[in-house]
Amino acid sequence: MVGLPARGKSLIATKVVRYLHWLSITAKTFNVGQYRRTATPTPSADFFDTTNPEGERLRRAAAEAAVNDMCKWFRDGKGLVAILDATNSSKTRRKWIQERCQAENIETLFVESKCDDEDIIMQNILDVKTTSPDYAGQDPELAAADFRNRIRNYEKVYETIDETNERNLTYVKLIDVGKQVIINQIKDYLQSRVVYYLMNLHIKPRSIWLSRHGESQYNLTGQIGGDASLSDRGELYARKLPELVQQSVGDGRKLTVWTSTLKRTIQTARFLEFEKLEWKALDELDSGVCDGLTYGQIEEKYPDDFAQRDEDKYNYRYLGGESYRDVVIRLEPIIMELERSENILIVTHQAILRCIYAYFMNVPQERSPWMEVPLHTLIKLTPKAYATMEERLKADIPAVSTFREKGSRAKHQEAQEAAQEAHDKQKA
Ligand code: SIN
Numbered sequence: 001m002v003g004l005p006a007r008g009k010s011l012i013a014t015k016v017v018r019y020l021h022w023l024s025i026t027a028k029t030f031n032v033g034q035y036r037r038t039a040t041p042t043p044s045a046d047f048f049d050t051t052n053p054e055g056e057r058l059r060r061a062a063a064e065a066a067v068n069d070m071c072k073w074f075r076d077g078k079g080l081v082a083i084l085d086a087t088n089s090s091k092t093r094r095k096w097i098q099e100r101c102q103a104e105n106i107e108t109l110f111v112e113s114k115c116d117d118e119d120i121i122m123q124n125i126l127d128v129k130t131t132s133p134d135y136a137g138q139d140p141e142l143a144a145a146d147f148r149n150r151i152r153n154y155e156k157v158y159e160t161i162d163e164t165n166e167r168n169l170t171y172v173k174l175i176d177v178g179k180q181v182i183i184n185q186i187k188d189y190l191q192s193r194v195v196y197y198l199m200n201l202h203i204k205p206r207s208i209w210l211s212r213h214g215e216s217q218y219n220l221t222g223q224i225g226g227d228a229s230l231s232d233r234g235e236l237y238a239r240k241l242p243e244l245v246q247q248s249v250g251d252g253r254k255l256t257v258w259t260s261t262l263k264r265t266i267q268t269a270r271f272l273e274f275e276k277l278e279w280k281a282l283d284e285l286d287s288g289v290c291d292g293l294t295y296g297q298i299e300e301k302y303p304d305d306f307a308q309r310d311e312d313k314y315n316y317r318y319l320g321g322e323s324y325r326d327v328v329i330r331l332e333p334i335i336m337e338l339e340r341s342e343n344i345l346i347v348t349h350q351a352i353l354r355c356i357y358a359y360f361m362n363v364p365q366e367r368s369p370w371m372e373v374p375l376h377t378l379i380k381l382t383p384k385a386y387a388t389m390e391e392r393l394k395a396d397i398p399a400v401s402t403f404r405e406k407g408s409r410a411k412h413q414e415a416q417e418a419a420q421e422a423h424d425k426q427k428a
Helices: 009-022 032-039 053-075 091-103 118-131 140-157 189-200 217-221 232-249 263-269 295-301 303-311 324-340 350-361 410-427
Strands: 027-031 081-085 110-114 171-175 180-184 208-212 256-259 275-278 344-348 377-383 388-394
Touching: 009 027, 009 081, 009 110, 009 189, 009 324, 009 350, 027 032, 027 053, 032 053, 032 081, 053 081, 053 091, 118 140, 171 189, 180 189, 189 324, 208 232, 208 350, 232 263, 232 377, 232 388, 256 263, 263 344, 295 303, 324 350, 344 350, 350 377, 350 388
Parallel strands: 027 081, 110 171, 208 344, 256 275, 256 344
Antiparallel strands: 171 180, 208 377, 377 388
């Protein structure tokens, strides 16, 4: 990373690591500030004055420790992408990093966040004074003033990546969070993927709402896949959804609603008075030859497959169908579009929601396919600087549980039978 403090470098680094993990690419951030904190946990702005020799020595030592650990991490084969999260704000520092990496056969991509937008900088200063361990327990106003002085010290020596004299470097320069992007010497596929991701980022405040479709006829019978319509209770959920959304949004914001191309999601979204878009990429995980079967029938007809799926659900691919890993690949354009967009409500299916949720909440792939995402529940995700906030709103309309725990089919079947009985009684 390259850039002055309060330019969102750590936020960008965190997001890239999360995105790469979601794509099963091992990545790790090496934050020089964290290394510096071992010797100097709560420095004042003077520490960052380049005329302060002791400060300079300690900061240099922290950068060296981080780069040494990073190189060792690569040498030990621990991962594919490391992010050196630091200001790296002089040509000399970047040259040093480039040479250290070259000596270890590590490709470099410098990512500069250059931002002069006062509102964005102010927001970042606000975040830092409330969240940075450098100012733990300090008066927030004094912390903000000190942090501003720290930035001034950095500004005295800051050199933006020089498009002439540093043209041998591979870099991407993000100006005012993506308003302008300058790219130089991108050399491989992974670099271009990261650059494309960075080009789609924005930091305007927004939320993303997620909902499964209302309970479907197939949910009642315990069948998977298919293109069934809503059950009576699913229909109730569809009618209730506009009120639930209004309650969760809380203001007059306009959302865009994305559904899959399958009936149950389109029917669920049809009372929402927002612009709607159907995405094939949001269709449920394709269960191939098992489409239309219950878990009980799958276990009977394809016992080995049933067991294999339990063993490694993320990688298991249904015969003639898809795995969770396949779904993540087809969801990548959705994630890019989500990053570019503002307030979106996605009405889709269990496996798809698990993958989208895993991206925002950084859920590891061993766990994501086993997450419970209940029917008739609206989930609101609000990305913040270092984490995504989550709220869940239940519609208070009963539905079967389609959740199947690892190693079982009984819970799912029992839940369906009980629900079917209750449903029949209600009708009678
Ligand atoms: C820090 O010490 O907080 C960051 C060091 C740097 O990246 O300049």
